[in-house]
Amino acid sequence: MTADKEKRRAISREAARRRRRVESDVFGDLSRLLPLQASVRAHLDKPSIIRLTLSFIRMQALLRETESAGCNAEAGHAVRFPRGVEAGEGRLFESETEEIAPLDETKMYLKILEGFLMVLSTTGDMIFLSDNVSKYMGLSQQTELMGHNIFEYTHPCDHEEIRHNLRLTAELGCSQKRDFVMRIKSALTHRGRVGNLKSTTWKVLHCQGRVKLCVASSSVSCLLLTCRPLPLSHTLLSTHTFTSQHGMDMRFTYCDQRVTSLLGYRPEELLGRSIYDLCHTLDTSCLNKNHLNLCLKSQSVSGQYRMLVRSGGYVWVESHSAVIPGVQPSRSRPNPSQPLCILSVTYVLSGVEEPSLQLSLDQTFPRYPR
């Protein structure tokens, strides 16, 4: 009896081994079809192979859709350059650059934008990420990220907002823009080295992009985003910007002198004032969102909003802000009672509109002679 049992067990073990071998072979074949580096391929487990295959297939479908949609929808805008048709200088210039430019333009873009490309499905799967994502997240594009769901990598408090931005892909209509800030896991240490996955920190990313609708099959509809960390300092602030510091309640604690030439207020006049008082009422929700982003995510890009000019009228501005710890923070021992403040760089976008219009109480007070 036992010999019989043994024999049956041996047969089933053998069958199982055969099944596993077949399975491994099939997975191996699949992985060899994928455009992967050999070193990467060797370390992939089966779920990862499936994930990457799914990504690949989806991207191909997306590109087919992009091309066909591109030919139809954008024919009116595209200008085709017939090669070698025109005589003279024009041709000389174009034909050379035409051949070479497209190849590396992409990398140029990503470098200059200082960000990476992310393609998100409607359910939040990161179908595709550009190579340089490892520079920002410290996680490798192919093995660790591609095909995974974004909700596994982002701050839970931001999930609702991300979901909201994904949701509207279901609606038909013209492609819509997206612009939001989210926190994503980063395995980079403060010095920029790749650290342990266990010791991740949050990185604030500004995501901008659009919806890519796929009429043929809705599963291919997705979001195309460029994601970049928000730098606040530039080597040159133009004459049309001013910097300011605020308490966490957005009251001015400091403002640089430029505000006088741009908005007419003297910095002293602004101290202690709330920014909400100085802006157009219809932009209240824009400022509110900006403030909330700062409180929760520590960095924000406001949309365009109107700041009232001292003598009347308003200008359109945009602010890039971040929360910074107060003077001399000690990183190793962050102190809860450390005053946080908001640092803001405000770009003035337009000239003064409707300069004779007095909309708010501040504008009615006469200027006192200096």
Next chain:
Amino acid sequence: MCCNKHTKKGCFSSFHLRITKKLFFNRLILSIISGSASSFSEASYKPSFLPDEELKHLVLKAADGFLFVVGCDRGKIVFVSESVTKILNYSRTELIGQSLFDYIHPKDMGKVKEQLSASELHPRERLIDAKTGLQVQADLPIGASRLCSGARRSFFCRMKYNKIPVKVEEKETQANTSKKKESQKYCTVHCTGYMRSWPTSQMGAEGEGEADKQDSSYFSCLVAVGRIHSHSAAQVNGEVRVRPTEFVTRYAMDGKFTFVDQRATTILGYLPQELLGTSCYEYFHQDDLLHLADRHRKVLRSREKIETNCYKFKTKYGSFVTLQSQWFSFVNPWNKEVEYIVSTNTVISYDNSRTGRSGHKSEQSGNSKASEDCKKSLPVLPGISSASGTMIYAGSIGTQIANELLDFNKLNSSPSSPFSLAQDKSPQTLHQITNSVPNGETSDMEIPGKSSSEGEPQGASFSGGDSLMGENSQLDLDSVVGASLNSLSNDEAAMAVIMSLLETDTNLGEAVDFEEMHWSL
């Protein structure tokens, strides 16, 4: 052609000079573009999921941008990518070789000049010290750092865009005239990029360089990406849902006008400055005072939109218009104090005699004295309304209501942390909190450094938030963050905020990583 395009020495006819210059620029473009490639060619061949061309298309779609290279001295557009046609509706040939300044809004020219400029006359560079957030002057000598390879630029400017797309056959003739024919429309473009400079001697270009001897040894340019700003002014205006018979006002807590939309003038007859600083109660009809005061009280204690009934508002000419308003208190998300009350006012009906100054109407129940006062021409002073005398007591209604609230708050106040303030507004926030559990969220997710997360945080229903009176009157910390953060102690919550903020240090004031950019010549 008597000169082969590969010879370095050109003939000195102007045509060939231009060819030479073009060659110079060609090589410049090649170097810019191939420069980035060299860093990749060093690595072993790396297959990628997407061919570059496809990836480029996706990046362009996502970024809605175009690459451009402009020379610093004259703003000459040396290179612009094809995607510019989709964005500005000008063809590449139209733009290349032109001056960038021809396409910039006149008032922004100074700004752009400054960004491109290598002049020593310009003020010292302004940097932000990431630690203190204050501006500091750069210690570097002015010219050097500005021209320093990799110096970063970021600015906004308004660029012209062509309303009618250019057709292939016509572009030769229209190239110069199209600018004049179509009306100039501008869009806001966000330009980010780097300065680069090349010694022109290495480029092998001969013939006349730029007039200035100094400049001829170096060619400086800005390599940047221009992106259409996602909220351009036109769109914002389109989204504001305020109809012609509506106007918006802002009140301080005590009901004094602090902001008046200019549409009010056509409806009420007052200029904004005549209303500013006066109390709204001075204009309300006597019969309506009670219910409006009640609404006022309500709105200060609630986060919801409060609707008033129809009420009469006195116009400048003594007659009344019937309005109906939606009020809500805008509360500072951090310290929970009421900043102001926003009122969207809709006209229900006009008074028949609104156009005339004879104020005798049956709706004016009561004070003929009031109407007489209105006709007196009083000097316009902020804080004192033109309807003086009998209605002055009305102004104190608002002050009283505001004081009530302050006293109420004092009684109920807790330590002024945003995270532990008492939830006396719970019924409102309830409908904002949804119980959605994020997809894929499991309890073993690591939240670095945070001491929070007891279970799933609850998110608010997140509205688009562009309209003033959106789905939710206001987003606030409590409803977005939900219960989990509220249950933390003061210190823990502040600690959580700080820990999540530490990451911002790396984004501020960091030197650009120049090693990354292999710019070869």
